[in-house]
Amino acid sequence: MSELSPLLTKAVRVRETGGPEVLKVEEIAVPAPKPGEALIRQTAIGLNYIDTYFRSGLYKTELPFVPGSEGAGVVEALGEGVTGLAVGDRVAYAGGPLGAYAERRVIPADRLVKVPDGVSDDVAAAIMLKGLTAHYLLFKTFPVRAGTVILFHAAAGGVGSIAGQWAHRLGAVTIGTVGSAAKVDAARRNGYAYVIDTSREDFVARINEITDGRGVDVAYDSIGRDTFPATLDTLRPRGMWVTFGQSSGALPPIDSQILSQKGSLFMTRPTLFHYIADRRELEEAAAALFEAVGSGLVEIAVDTYPLDHAADAHRDLQARRTTGSVVLKP
Ligand SMILES: NC(=O)c1ccc[n+]([C@@H]2O[C@H](COP(=O)([O-])OP(=O)(O)OC[C@H]3O[C@@H](n4cnc5c(N)ncnc54)[C@H](OP(=O)(O)O)[C@@H]3O)[C@@H](O)[C@H]2O)c1
Incomplete structure (x- = not known):
């Protein structure tokens, strides 16, 4: 990719923290993936309550920023040294750097897991953060039997x-x-x-x-x-x-x-990111989750909103109008 023609993507960006209205659709440049990183084209982005904490300023991050911690899509390019992934793989993630509210993004490759055939992109984006949270809460924080x-x-x-x-x-x-x-x-x-x-x-x-x-x-x-x-x-x-x-x-x-x-x-007072920071723990938990969902043990109801309407999705989540998982479509 030359510096003169950076890859552009649609994203939702926050320039100042506040209510849902601060979520603005913009075109931003996507950098080429550095060593250890992957460029992915996202087909589904998970909406999470934590997104509202960053948007409102309750949780701090540097401005401007692209919110979002969960998504699914396809690998388009890999930085040097990435193993276990190939261009064209279907992948999903929870956590890592913010930046999910975009059609394309770069992310550390060790945060990605491959999505099995029986699980759609929308479902993968709906469960990575929320389902891995359910997993650690029930299996690790307190062993539910x-x-x-x-x-x-x-x-x-x-x-x-x-x-x-x-x-x-x-x-x-x-x-x-x-x-x-x-x-x-x-x-x-x-x-x-x-x-x-x-x-x-x-x-x-x-x-x-x-x-x-x-x-x-x-x-x-x-x-x-x-x-x-x-x-x-x-x-x-x-x-x-x-x-x-x-x-x-x-x-x-x-x-x-x-x-x-x-x-x-x-x-x-647990947080998911401490339960999946270790790559092996991430892989084990994701495998258990995909198995539970792929086999129908756990059924996932997904509501979708266009990414352009992320502000409406935030309003509905905070007004307690949503049920189940919400996914934003770029
Ligand atoms: N620590 C972690 O690792 C971790 C990971 C993921 C999520 N979370 C947390 O888990 C919670 C659920 O996340 P989610 O994305 O799945 O959201 P969600 O449960 O779909 O939405 C939040 C729900 O909280 C209830 N609620 C009660 N009082 C509320 C109020 N004053 N304002 C808004 N909602 C209120 C509402 O349900 P009712 O109307 O039925 O009361 C609302 O639908 C969030 O607090 C999130 O931060 C934590």
């Missing part, structure tokens, strides 16, 4: 829809919450045996009833501010509180005494 009683907030959402089906298949007793009556059926289809509509019911009282006062073994909470500290009251003594997101806003500073007062609880 037959009979484990779990609470999962946002049971009709992207991560919640995958986690519920998978936990159900593992034989767990699944309790999910949703924020409106309209999402109850979706959560049921996602494998939640008990679905609590928090717009009508007090989830702590209801879980107390469901578990005969025992409490859940593990509570997965991605809602943050609005479900704290009530979620701690759903746990059995020595249960685990997994606070892994903040869809309703950041948590206040936490006094560790609260864990003792609520029953010698365990707390973790």
Whole structure:
């Protein structure tokens, strides 16, 4: 590629942080892949709640930037020294440098995994970040087994829809919450045996009833501010509180005494990127996920928006209007 004719691509760029309106469609130059990198043409881009944290400025990054941490497509060129990949391979990724909201992008090749034939690009882009998150939450953060009683907030959402089906298949007793009556059926289809509509019911009282006062073994909470500290009251003594997101806003500073007062609880604040930083762990988790989805164990509902309408997708995600996974189409 000569310097005079850089490859241009359509991308959504943020020049200043703020509301969804700061997501602007632009043409930007794509650099040639450096050693260890791959140039990919993306056919599907995953929408994630974390994209809204970067867009709003809650999470910091240098301006201007192209948001996005999840996508799928085809390898178009490889930098020097890349092994195990060829031009034309179908690939997908979660994490790595931001920059998914674009038709073409360059990415470290060791973040890419090959997508098996039985999994479409849209599904791959819908599951890499959310499905690998469901995987580590259920298999690594807390080993969910037959009979484990779990609470999962946002049971009709992207991560919640995958986690519920998978936990159900593992034989767990699944309790999910949703924020409106309209999402109850979706959560049921996602494998939640008990679905609590928090717009009508007090989830702590209801879980107390469901578990005969025992409490859940593990509570997965991605809602943050609005479900704290009530979620701690759903746990059995020595249960685990997994606070892994903040869809309703950041948590206040936490006094560790609260864990003792609520029953010698365990707390973790995990992030996917620490569970897949190691290439071997990434490959194992992706293989398990593709197997679960390819075999139909976990079914994926995908809603699509044109990449040009990324701002609408952000509005809908933050207004709690989406269910399942959303994919942006370049
Ligand atoms: N730590 C990690 O490794 C990791 C990885 C992936 C995702 N996450 C986190 O997991 C969460 C889910 O991500 P996702 O992309 O799958 O999103 P999502 O669950 O599809 O969307 C968020 C859901 O949160 C619920 N919610 C409750 N209060 C809300 C409020 N005040 N504003 C907006 N939503 C509210 C809504 O469901 P109801 O209307 O049913 O309540 C909404 O649909 C996010 O917090 C994300 O940051 C963390």
